[in-house]
Amino acid sequence: MESHNVNNSLNVDMEKDQEKVFDFSKRAQWLRAAVLGANDGLVSTASLMMGVGAVKGDVKTMMLSGFAGLVAGACSMAIGEFVSVYSQYDIEVAQMKRENGGEIEKEKLPSPMQAAAASALAFSLGAIVPLLAAAFVKEYKVRVGVILAAVTLALVMFGWLGAVLGKAPVVKSSARVLIGGWLAMAVTFGLTKLVGSHGICLLNASVGTGDYSFEQCMSL
Numbered sequence: 001m002e003s004h005n006v007n008n009s010l011n012v013d014m015e016k017d018q019e020k021v022f023d024f025s026k027r028a029q030w031l032r033a034a035v036l037g038a039n040d041g042l043v044s045t046a047s048l049m050m051g052v053g054a055v056k057g058d059v060k061t062m063m064l065s066g067f068a069g070l071v072a073g074a075c076s077m078a079i080g081e082f083v084s085v086y087s088q089y090d091i092e093v094a095q096m097k098r099e100n101g102g103e104i105e106k107e108k109l110p111s112p113m114q115a116a117a118a119s120a121l122a123f124s125l126g127a128i129v130p131l132l133a134a135a136f137v138k139e140y141k142v143r144v145g146v147i148l149a150a151v152t153l154a155l156v157m158f159g160w161l162g163a164v165l166g167k168a169p170v171v172k173s174s175a176r177v178l179i180g181g182w183l184a185m186a187v188t189f190g191l192t193k194l195v196g197s198h199g200i201c202l203l204n205a206s207v208g209t210g211d212y213s214f215e216q217c218m219s220l
Helices: 002-055 059-100 112-135 140-166 170-207 214-219
Strands: none
Touching: 002 059, 002 112, 002 140, 002 170, 059 112, 112 140, 140 170
């Protein structure tokens, strides 16, 4: 009898340990997804602001482009996450019906609305960093420097968090995220600068709708 009770106790303890491991794993996945979403918002919004600033560097234009990027990106992330998690939800419901004879354990199912809200919030938190950095600086060059400094600090922090949650090497992960963010901003800035100052003028000149000739466009 004692042996039976001990076995039952051990089984209960093992089940509790498994539930704790599952719960921790599930939370870690959510946290890691939130970090990645915030990093996405940070890099895409900062790159957009830098790109627009390469052509028109006034604070209102940069802020408006950054805000548009925040709203569009957050909506896109939310819709994408909702559709993705809802597909997972349908698959798990069908699996439960097959295994449990039609019984559905709702507490074990993912929440599409929660996933969408979390994704949008994470993206917005990342995107707000360059917006706040640029909001109170009127001088263009100083503003760009402040954005770069703020984004660099946030990239390092997100890289560190992602490494800790994913149990990856911290230095390599942080460096990878930082270099990737810098590269995205540099490419966006360079290409927008290239096509923004001369490309649009040349295009208008080629179709006869601009105020400048080819030679005047090249001298701008």
